Amino acid sequence: MSRLPRVSAADxxxxxxxxxxxxxxxxxxxxxxYLEDITVSFDGFKALNKLTLTVDAGELRCVIxxxxxxxxxxxxxxxxxxxxxxxxxxxxxxIDLTRLSEAEIAQAGIGRKFQKPTVFENHTVFENLExxxxxxxxxxxxxxxxxxxxxxxxxxxxxxQIQLTAEADRLxxxxxxxxxxxxxxxxxxxxxxxxLLLDEPVAGMTDEETERTGELFTALAGKHSVVVVEHDxxxxxxxxxxxTVLHEGSVLxxxxxxxxxxxxxxxxxxxxx
Amino acid sequence: xRSHDLPVLLASQREPLFGPKGWTALxxxxxxxxxxxxxLFVLVPASSPFHLSAYFVTLVGKIMCYCVVAVAMNLIWGxxxxxxxxxxxxxxxxxxxxxxxxxxxxxxxxxxxxDLPDFMVFxxxxxxxxxxxxxxxxxxxxxxxxxxxxxxAFVFGYFAFxxxxxxxxxxxxxxxxxxxxxxxxxxxxxxFGGNNGFTDFKRILGFRIAEPGTRAALFIITGLYLSAAIVxxxxxxxxxxxxxxxxxxxxxxxxxxxxYNTLWYKLFIWTLSAVMCGLAGxxxxxxxxxxxxxxxxxxxxxxxxxxxxxxxxxxxLGPVVGAALVNGAKSFFTQSFPEYWLFFLGLLFILVTxxxxxxxxxxxxxxxxxxxxxxAGARREEEART
Numbered sequence: 070m071s072r073l074p075r076v077s078a079a080d081x082x083x084x085x086x087x088x089x090x091x092x093x094x095x096x097x098x099x100x101x102x103y104l105e106d107i108t109v110s111f112d113g114f115k116a117l118n119k120l121t122l123t124v125d126a127g128e129l130r131c132v133i134x135x136x137x138x139x140x141x142x143x144x145x146x147x148x149x150x151x152x153x154x155x156x157x158x159x160x161x162x163x164i165d166l167t168r169l170s171e172a173e174i175a176q177a178g179i180g181r182k183f184q185k186p187t188v189f190e191n192h193t194v195f196e197n198l199e200x201x202x203x204x205x206x207x208x209x210x211x212x213x214x215x216x217x218x219x220x221x222x223x224x225x226x227x228x229x230q231i232q233l234t235a236e237a238d239r240l241x242x243x244x245x246x247x248x249x250x251x252x253x254x255x256x257x258x259x260x261x262x263x264x265l266l267l268d269e270p271v272a273g274m275t276d277e278e279t280e281r282t283g284e285l286f287t288a289l290a291g292k293h294s295v296v297v298v299e300h301d302x303x304x305x306x307x308x309x310x311x312x313t314v315l316h317e318g319s320v321l322x323x324x325x326x327x328x329x330x331x332x333x334x335x336x337x338x339x340x341x342x
Numbered sequence: 343x344r345s346h347d348l349p350v351l352l353a354s355q356r357e358p359l360f361g362p363k364g365w366t367a368l369x370x371x372x373x374x375x376x377x378x379x380x381x382l383f384v385l386v387p388a389s390s391p392f393h394l395s396a397y398f399v400t401l402v403g404k405i406m407c408y409c410v411v412a413v414a415m416n417l418i419w420g421x422x423x424x425x426x427x428x429x430x431x432x433x434x435x436x437x438x439x440x441x442x443x444x445x446x447x448x449x450x451x452x453x454x455x456x457d458l459p460d461f462m463v464f465x466x467x468x469x470x471x472x473x474x475x476x477x478x479x480x481x482x483x484x485x486x487x488x489x490x491x492x493x494x495a496f497v498f499g500y501f502a503f504x505x506x507x508x509x510x511x512x513x514x515x516x517x518x519x520x521x522x523x524x525x526x527x528x529x530x531x532x533x534f535g536g537n538n539g540f541t542d543f544k545r546i547l548g549f550r551i552a553e554p555g556t557r558a559a560l561f562i563i564t565g566l567y568l569s570a571a572i573v574x575x576x577x578x579x580x581x582x583x584x585x586x587x588x589x590x591x592x593x594x595x596x597x598x599x600x601x602y603n604t605l606w607y608k609l610f611i612w613t614l615s616a617v618m619c620g621l622a623g624x625x626x627x628x629x630x631x632x633x634x635x636x637x638x639x640x641x642x643x644x645x646x647x648x649x650x651x652x653x654x655x656x657x658x659l660g661p662v663v664g665a666a667l668v669n670g671a672k673s674f675f676t677q678s679f680p681e682y683w684l685f686f687l688g689l690l691f692i693l694v695t696x697x698x699x700x701x702x703x704x705x706x707x708x709x710x711x712x713x714x715x716x717x718a719g720a721r722r723e724e725e726a727r728t
Contacts, residue, residue: 148599175601187596189589196585201600208610214582260600 094161094178094263096126101264101294102147107156109142109318116142118318119156124264129290131305132298134315135338140298141184143315144266148181149174160264176206180262184269186249190242194233194252197241198224201256223259230285231255247278254285265295271304283308359659359703365576368659369569376565380558396554399561400629405669406564407626412649412661413571414618417611419647420655421584423591424508424608428516429619430642431523432491436620437633438527439490441540442474443483444551444628448544460542461535471533480547487624488617495616496609503608517640524638539634546628557629564625568662571618576658578611587611588656648687652694654701663702 094101102124109117117139124130134140145151146158149171158166164177175181189197202220204210216224228234231251236244241252250270257265270286271279279301286308289295299305305312305326312329314322322332329335360368379402383394411433419425445459454463458470476482498519502512530536549556578584589597590604598604627633636642645668653664668690675683698704 150595170603171595171598172601172603175599181599183596187593189592189596191588191592192585199582200585200589200597203601206600206602208583208606211583211586211607212581256600 095163096161098162099125101126101161102296103157103159104143104146105157107143107146107153107158109146109151109153115318117146117153120315120319122313122320124294124296126294127291128311129286129295129309130297131309131312132296132315133300133302133305133312134321138315139318140315141268144181144268144298147174147266148179172206175260178261178263179266180257180260180264181266182253182257182268182270184272186246186253188241188244188249188252188256190240192241193238194228194241194244195224195237197252197256198227198259201259203259203261227255227258230258246273247275250274250282251278254282263293265289265293267295267297269299270297271299271301279304359657359706369573372565372569376562376569380561384554384558396557399557401673403561403564403629404626405666406568407622407629408649408669409662409665410568410571410622411619411646412653412665413568413575414615414622415646415650416655416661417575417578417618418615419650420657420661421579421587421591422608422611424612425513425647426516426612426615427513427640427643427647428520429615429646431520431638432495432616432619433623433626434523434633434635434637435491435494436487436623437627437637438534438540439486439620440483440624441627441633442477442486443480444543444546445540446478447546448542451544452542459535459540461530461538462533465530473533484624487620491616491620492613495613499609499612503605503612517643520638520643521640524635527635527638535634537635539632540627541632543628543631551628551631560625560629564629567621567625572658572662579658583607645687648691652690652701654703657701657703660701660703667702
């Protein structure tokens, strides 16, 4: 594990059982995420074809594209679930995402929300947030972990933010669909990520919930960089400043929403359908 | 876990069977058993109706060892969701490691009155093979009881978990592992007594094994060990470690994307579970008086999974109850109706799977909930009347 810059402060056994935490992300040149010529093929089918994409620090970026355009595969590459066949993926200037595991990437500061809300259904809402909280996540640290006041306060604060304070002691499995989506977003916030990847975050939400979610994301941009994959064009129009259109594994168009809407190629492959 | 199981499991696994008072009472009861049984066995004369036979003491001691195995199995299967069908191997490895010491302690009292164990004389071996070195030292053997199953589990687990082998594939490989070890130990030239294994033990730390006092001491140690295993299992479930483990069971990928390297968690609990089984095996061998490769047969490991399923997996006490019930029934059946035991075991497993998805301890929480409902109903009536 010598490739990683620094070992986090931890005691004895913790250093041997478990893993090291990468140092903070270097965004001194502006962009927080660089994808260059990423190619991923499954049995000859190119899910991503020389995809090149840059996301600036503090930006809120929306990614759209028809089914099979490679949106989810792109997320898989960024979060370490899928190894690209070619190309490079960097988080900031220094962190090579293709060489890290899912857990290491998450610790480096990339949080991911799945398309289907994924929470720990047998754990309470409070425990879900506790598990996600940014802290030493190695085995020995978990054996000895006790919540301190500061940590409990952070959880209470997030509960408030996602409006689940009243449900704190209920099992996540009994929440409504929208509440699960919010809980998962809350878990991401507890991770204190630099970059948030959100796969269809408002799918299955009521109009009111969608609106609240949009407000939350707009508030997050600036402090965090956010990449949203969405189908809901109205929602994207409301929150995005930059939109990237994917088609057949590469970038078809990029720019502000009003330009994208009038781009002939985009209309042909996606909007026009 | 299939999602439609969730509502059933949700309540039972989260609802503790006992409060703090109940736990204190349970532990007090276990300590009382660990003391009263040996007293009735050693100090009460055989003519008294309160006297307990050596057979009974050995049987209960043996079942307590199985209970520890069930507790250990529950750590990896019930909490973490990884079904091992090879836990009999770790039990047997611990048993063999301690059996080597017991064999050395026979001294010249064997059939052939040689310094070597009878099976080595029979094979015409002139000296102990290198891996029998130091096994005449108690503490060395005690260390091997921990190290042998621990190392096998650690190395096997590291490669299996690193390759992300999951679900039924992992279960099948653990079956293959225990089967492979069984074949290895069946060979006479492996140096562990072939299909006869180790038996005819005479002494342990200088005490004669057949003495009631020695048997009573082994019984007490086993009782304390089982109590400690239960306390440990409960402490794990209530710690953050336990919450991470159950999160691995329910949604491992979510946990990885939250920054947990699940490999080390799985490896930790897997190795701990194996070591617990090894220690149980080491206590089992001197009480039962024999260890042979049939302990590693795939069927034995599957039986462990049945104990846990019958008792209630994922609960602290379920596995203990399951192991005690099934093994109690087994000793009854194999004495009274030996030919029906396997039918009964199969029937029990089917019935529990169909009607008691939460195991036997699940009945308690169902009863308690209907009690609550009845009490609530009575309260409402009361209010309506006033």
